[in-house]
Amino acid sequence: MTSQTARNKIRKEIEDITSRSYRDIASTLPKGRMPIGFFCPFVPEELIQAAGAFPFRLMGTSAQITHAQAYLPPYCCHLVKSSLESLLQGELHFLKGVVFSHTCDSMKGLSDIWAHQSLLPLQFNLMVPTNLQSKHARPYFRAEMERFKDFLQSNVGKISSDNLKASIQLFNRIRERLGEIYALRRTVIDHLPGDYFARIIRAGYAMDRVRYLKLLEKLVDSLPDHAEADGSDVLTPVYLTGNMTHADTYFSLIEDAGAIVINDDLCSGARTLRLMVAEDRDPLEALTERYFRSFFCPTKYMTPQTHLETLMQEVADSGAQGVIFLLYKYCESCFYDYPDLKSALEAKGIATLLLEVEDPFQSKEQLKVRIQAFVEMLSPL
Numbered sequence: 001m002t003s004q005t006a007r008n009k010i011r012k013e014i015e016d017i018t019s020r021s022y023r024d025i026a027s028t029l030p031k032g033r034m035p036i037g038f039f040c041p042f043v044p045e046e047l048i049q050a051a052g053a054f055p056f057r058l059m060g061t062s063a064q065i066t067h068a069q070a071y072l073p074p075y076c077c078h079l080v081k082s083s084l085e086s087l088l089q090g091e092l093h094f095l096k097g098v099v100f101s102h103t104c105d106s107m108k109g110l111s112d113i114w115a116h117q118s119l120l121p122l123q124f125n126l127m128v129p130t131n132l133q134s135k136h137a138r139p140y141f142r143a144e145m146e147r148f149k150d151f152l153q154s155n156v157g158k159i160s161s162d163n164l165k166a167s168i169q170l171f172n173r174i175r176e177r178l179g180e181i182y183a184l185r186r187t188v189i190d191h192l193p194g195d196y197f198a199r200i201i202r203a204g205y206a207m208d209r210v211r212y213l214k215l216l217e218k219l220v221d222s223l224p225d226h227a228e229a230d231g232s233d234v235l236t237p238v239y240l241t242g243n244m245t246h247a248d249t250y251f252s253l254i255e256d257a258g259a260i261v262i263n264d265d266l267c268s269g270a271r272t273l274r275l276m277v278a279e280d281r282d283p284l285e286a287l288t289e290r291y292f293r294s295f296f297c298p299t300k301y302m303t304p305q306t307h308l309e310t311l312m313q314e315v316a317d318s319g320a321q322g323v324i325f326l327l328y329k330y331c332e333s334c335f336y337d338y339p340d341l342k343s344a345l346e347a348k349g350i351a352t353l354l355l356e357v358e359d360p361f362q363s364k365e366q367l368k369v370r371i372q373a374f375v376e377m378l379s380p381l
Contacts, residue, residue, distance in 0.1 A: 006222040007191060010215050017207050018199040022061065022086055026094035030054055030208040034096045034156055037120075039083070041272050042101040042128045042297070044287050047149055049209060050167040052157035056095065057205030058083050059268065062359055071113050076106045077328035078359050084110060087119055097122025097155070099148075102130075103299040104333050124151050131301045132292055142288045149284065164283045170209055175273050177216035178204070182270055186262060188223050189235070194251025194261060201246040201269055236379045237262035239320035241311060241341075242327045243298075243334045244268075244357065250326060253368055257375040263318040265311065266326070271296065298333040307337050308344050315350060321378045322351040324371075329358050351378060
């Protein structure tokens with residue numbers, strides 16, 4: 001099989017899984033594994049996998065909101081509104097349970113509304129401490145990990161030490177392969193255009209993880225060497241940051257405007273590469289510790305400068321000429337940090353663009369001109 005043939009087969013499988021609605025995707029899920037939904041990377045997928053269940057990340061859909069508005073105020077983000085809409089319309093009945101993490105106010109409110117509907121058999125609320133600098137935060141969250149493990153063992157299946165270690169290794173290998181693909185993207189963009197790249201990321205939350213790892217390994221092996229330039233150097237490098245998950249619309253708009261997302265800090269993307277777990281320590285201790293190593297989410301406090309310093313360093317390392325903030329409308333946590341981040345970047349001569357998004361899956365023609373103007377500003381003729 002040629003490299004091109006291998007890449008075509010991988011792309012077909014990735015696009016098939018990411019094109020399905022919630023109703024359609026149920027038939028593709030791994031047999032014998034109870035599907036458990038979750039929203040946030042603070043939920044340790046490794047524990048769900050080790051219990052014999054299937055971690056399925058809910059990342060929102062392009063749903064017309066007709067039912068959820070009766071339960072939610074209008075100032076909730078699209079992820080919250082569309083997820084509740086999907087539940088109320090019966091699209092998530094294939095799930096056997098859902099796990100919420102203690103993050104923003106809207107998500108905490110959604111947890112209560114979700115439980116009140118009693119439409120899924122299982123629900124667990126993982127209480128993530130807000131002040132990660134507190135001396136009580138680590139032991140508290142370690143106890144929450146134990147509580148979550150006990151919940152899974154009582155309702156799903158036994159979590160043996162060997163299974164948990166194997167699960168940690170599986171997700172670590174996935175993050176390593178994704179890191180390689182991020183590093184390769186700029187030199188092989190003809191093989192990994194933005195819309196397809198976004199689908200590769202999203203597929204990892206909706207398909208069997210063992211199969212996903214095999215696809216990533218085959219993809220990395222099939223990509224050409226760095227020496228085989230494809231003209232991507234003419235594209236302007238930009239850094240994409242925000243609370244959104246990967247939506248192919250925005251990657252396509254950015255590339256159509258003559259730029260390339262050289263790196264990102266999106267909630268489903270490169271940010272999760274910081275979640276590598278030490279494999280030579282007690283598994284639960286290692287799962288807990290990873291959330292305290294570096295900045296991960298604006299809903300959590302580390303130090304006043306942690307978010308800013310992390311972003312500034314990653315932008316500098318990436319070589320990006322500009323930064324695009326891709327933020328869900330009404331996300332207070334992200335918008336609290338935004339003014340300081342914008343000021344710090346522009347003080348260093350790095351231009352910024354804010355895209356405030358309602359439904360990330362719909363075409364955003366009104367934003368197309370703004371993106372084009374921003375890229376032109378970064379690369380004047």
